[in-house]
Amino acid sequence: MRFIAVALIAAAALTGAASATETSKSVEIDFRASDLTNVERLDSLRARIRSAALDVCDVYAARSLAERRMARECMIEAQRQGESQLNIAVARANGVIEVAAEVR
Numbered sequence: 001m002r003f004i005a006v007a008l009i010a011a012a013a014l015t016g017a018a019s020a021t022e023t024s025k026s027v028e029i030d031f032r033a034s035d036l037t038n039v040e041r042l043d044s045l046r047a048r049i050r051s052a053a054l055d056v057c058d059v060y061a062a063r064s065l066a067e068r069r070m071a072r073e074c075m076i077e078a079q080r081q082g083e084s085q086l087n088i089a090v091a092r093a094n095g096v097i098e099v100a101a102e103v104r
Contacts, residue, residue, distance in 0.1 A: 027052040029082070036093035042086075049082035 029048050035041040054060070057074035061067075 025056045027056055031089075033093060036090045042090070045086060046083070049086065050079055053078035053082060 029045065029052060031041075031045055035045060053075045056078055057071050059071045059075050062071040
């Protein structure tokens with residue numbers, strides 16, 4: 001199993017700093033189904049999501065204030081997306097999504 005932490009360049013586009021040639025980057029984070037039912041492993045997955053977001057958004061390479069702001073916005077969005085995918089995977093592992101689908 002795996003989910004992807006994606007860094008969108010939307011933050012840069014909003015500021016007008018992105019060029020038409022920029023693309024989004026992604027990092028795949030592999031995990032086992034058993035990782036979704038263990039609190040310590042979930043914490044480890046969350047830390048890996050944060051680390052991937054830092055890496056994908058080049059947070060430590062940002063120098064100017066504008067670059068730092070864009071990198072920070074990128075990191076927040078990438079981490080939000082990764083956490084969202086993790087939450088969906090946890091819900092599936094716990095049977096929450098299937099139950100919700102049956103109720104509708």
